[in-house]
Amino acid sequence: MAATRIVYLVPGFFGFTSVGAVSYFHDVEQTLDRALRRRGVEARIVRCRTQPTASIPRRTDDLRKQVIRSGGLRAGELHFIGHSTGGLDVRMLLTPGVKISSGDSEERIAGLTRTAITVATPHHGTPLANHFITVQGQALLLVSSALATSGQGRGAILAAAKAIALVARLDDWIGRRDTSLDRVADNLLRKIRFDRRDPAWKFLGEIERDQGAVLQLTPEGIELFDAAVADRAGIDYGCVVAGVPRPSETFRIKELLDPEYIVLRALFRILHALTARPHPRYPYPKPTGTTQRLLDRGLGFKVTPGTSDGVVPTLSQLHGRVLHVARADHLDVVGHYTLAGGTSGNWLPSGAGFTPEAFDATWDAVAAAIARGGKVRGA
Numbered sequence: 001m002a003a004t005r006i007v008y009l010v011p012g013f014f015g016f017t018s019v020g021a022v023s024y025f026h027d028v029e030q031t032l033d034r035a036l037r038r039r040g041v042e043a044r045i046v047r048c049r050t051q052p053t054a055s056i057p058r059r060t061d062d063l064r065k066q067v068i069r070s071g072g073l074r075a076g077e078l079h080f081i082g083h084s085t086g087g088l089d090v091r092m093l094l095t096p097g098v099k100i101s102s103g104d105s106e107e108r109i110a111g112l113t114r115t116a117i118t119v120a121t122p123h124h125g126t127p128l129a130n131h132f133i134t135v136q137g138q139a140l141l142l143v144s145s146a147l148a149t150s151g152q153g154r155g156a157i158l159a160a161a162k163a164i165a166l167v168a169r170l171d172d173w174i175g176r177r178d179t180s181l182d183r184v185a186d187n188l189l190r191k192i193r194f195d196r197r198d199p200a201w202k203f204l205g206e207i208e209r210d211q212g213a214v215l216q217l218t219p220e221g222i223e224l225f226d227a228a229v230a231d232r233a234g235i236d237y238g239c240v241v242a243g244v245p246r247p248s249e250t251f252r253i254k255e256l257l258d259p260e261y262i263v264l265r266a267l268f269r270i271l272h273a274l275t276a277r278p279h280p281r282y283p284y285p286k287p288t289g290t291t292q293r294l295l296d297r298g299l300g301f302k303v304t305p306g307t308s309d310g311v312v313p314t315l316s317q318l319h320g321r322v323l324h325v326a327r328a329d330h331l332d333v334v335g336h337y338t339l340a341g342g343t344s345g346n347w348l349p350s351g352a353g354f355t356p357e358a359f360d361a362t363w364d365a366v367a368a369a370i371a372r373g374g375k376v377r378g379a
């Protein structure tokens with residue numbers, strides 16, 4: 001009888017399992033399961049919850065507890081996939097000698113782990129984090145989260161959500177159907193309740209309680225992380241790397257008629273510009289010639305320290321074996337690309353041209369690494 005395999009999907013900064021009908025890993029579970037079965041690998045896939053902006057050690061301890069609760073210590077082998085900051089949580093959990101609890105569960109988990117896969121993870125930080133430690137960035141986080149903790153604040157957000165949902169329904173009359181606004185309305189806004197137990201308020205409340213990861217994700221903060229966190233022998237570490245071309249300055253006529261797209265596109269341009277500024281005193285490691293060619297070929301243009309997926313610099317995402325290079329933005333790779341499955345919004349319209357075929361190829365590469373990791377450790 002084959003040993004039980006469990007694969008953990010670990011969300012990143014601002015991460016969640018689901019809010020309303022919006023899932024963090026949209027269609028990843030099903031796509032990965034199919035890819036594993038094609039290789040004769042059966043596994044239980046667990047979507048983890050996290051504290052969205054908490055410090056990495058606290059997020060890591062949360063992950064440790066979920067592994068225990070889900071029966072991970074009784075499994076034959078474990079595999080971890082961390083998107084964005086979730087990849088750092090995974091690396092810390094598996095570090096030799098790490099102590100995030102009073103027992104030995106960290107060592108027992110690491111002893112069962114075969115693969116640790118990071119997806120668009122800021123292994124060397126992201127300049128975007130520096131923006132969130134400014135006065136303006138901190139104010140944005142505090143105001144948005146504080147609204148969730150008062151009845152008046154929740155009432156204001158609820159009223160705004162209902163109004164936006166109404167606009168989304170009315171614009172169908174002029175032929176604007178299945179827009180980003182429609183998908184937000186259908187999957188989230190129409191489902192928000194005033195009850196403080198609603199997942200949306202819980203999510204915002206968690207942001208208010210702990211924002212420790214903001215400082216830790218800066219290039220300066222991550223240098224200390226990298227000095228303390230080490231890979232464990234016997235575990236196969238691999239990465240999925242993402243990047244997009246510089247945003248275009250032009251719009252197509254169809255895009256000019258979509259105000260939601262214009263707003264989201266403008267937001268992406270700001271994020272991309274902030275992320276494209278490498279720190280002068282904390283540079284990313286220079287890739288080998290082989291890795292550089294792999295990156296250039298995968299993205300279709302020359303990768304430089306200014307290249308990113310709009311949130312994390314591409315060169316910052318390198319750690320372990322490069323499993324796949326995706327011409328994709330930060331959320332494309334977890335299923336939030338244009339009309340993904342007809343239900344997921346394109347929150348970062350980067351113009352990368354990510355497709356369902358590219359999504360399948362990304363997670364097929366992850367499945368191949370999981371299948372390989374089990375064989376290598378079991379040999």
